[in-house]
Amino acid sequence: MRIPPFYRKPAFQRFFGGMAVGGAISWCIFLYIYGVWQERNTELLQKQQQEIVDLNNEKKIWQDEYKEMNKRNLEQLTIQKINIKIVNWEKYKLDSLSVLETEDSVRDDINMMLAKDLETVYKSKDLLKKIIENKPVKINEKRYKLKVKEMVIYTNLTMQLEIQFE
Incomplete structure (x- = not known):
C-alpha cells in the first residue's frame, strides 16, 4: 500500500x-x-x-x-435549706414536740422559697415576715403568735422566731 x-x-x-x-x-x-x-x-x-x-x-x-x-x-446562689428556730419556748413552758410541730408548720408555709435565687428571697423578705407574723398558732389550747427576731438569707434561710401570747 x-x-x-x-x-x-x-x-x-x-x-x-x-x-x-x-x-x-x-x-x-x-x-x-x-x-x-x-x-x-x-x-x-x-x-x-x-x-x-x-x-x-x-x-x-x-x-x-x-x-x-x-x-x-x-x-448564682439559691436557697437550699430552710432552718426555723423558736428561741423563747421555755418561757411559756411548751413541750418540745409542740415547738417542733410549730417550726414544721412555719417551714411548710415558707417552703415556696426553696430553690429560689437569693435576690428574689431578699426582695420578698417583708412578705415572709408578714406570712409568719400574721398566722396565729394554737398550742395546748392556747393561741400564740410568732414574731421574726432574726432572718439570715444565704444558701440556708435561717430564721429565729419568738413566740408570744396573742
Missing part, C-alpha cells in the same frame, strides 16, 4: 498546516480558559476556607460565652 502524494499539492499542504496551526491555537485557548477557570476555583476555595475558619472562630466565641453564662448562672 502506498501513501498518496498529497504532500506535493499546496491545497493539502495549507489544509494540514491550518490543522496544525488551529490545533496549536485551540490548545493555547484551552490552556488559557482552563487556567482562568482553575484560578477562579482556587480563589473560591480559599475564600470558602477563610469563611469556614472565621465561622468556626465565631462559633467558638459563642460557645465560650455560652459556657461562661452557664457558669455564672450556676454560681
Whole structure:
C-alpha cells in the first residue's frame, strides 16, 4: 500500500498546516480558559476556607460565652435549706414536740422559697415576715403568735422566731 502524494499539492499542504496551526491555537485557548477557570476555583476555595475558619472562630466565641453564662448562672446562689428556730419556748413552758410541730408548720408555709435565687428571697423578705407574723398558732389550747427576731438569707434561710401570747 502506498501513501498518496498529497504532500506535493499546496491545497493539502495549507489544509494540514491550518490543522496544525488551529490545533496549536485551540490548545493555547484551552490552556488559557482552563487556567482562568482553575484560578477562579482556587480563589473560591480559599475564600470558602477563610469563611469556614472565621465561622468556626465565631462559633467558638459563642460557645465560650455560652459556657461562661452557664457558669455564672450556676454560681448564682439559691436557697437550699430552710432552718426555723423558736428561741423563747421555755418561757411559756411548751413541750418540745409542740415547738417542733410549730417550726414544721412555719417551714411548710415558707417552703415556696426553696430553690429560689437569693435576690428574689431578699426582695420578698417583708412578705415572709408578714406570712409568719400574721398566722396565729394554737398550742395546748392556747393561741400564740410568732414574731421574726432574726432572718439570715444565704444558701440556708435561717430564721429565729419568738413566740408570744396573742
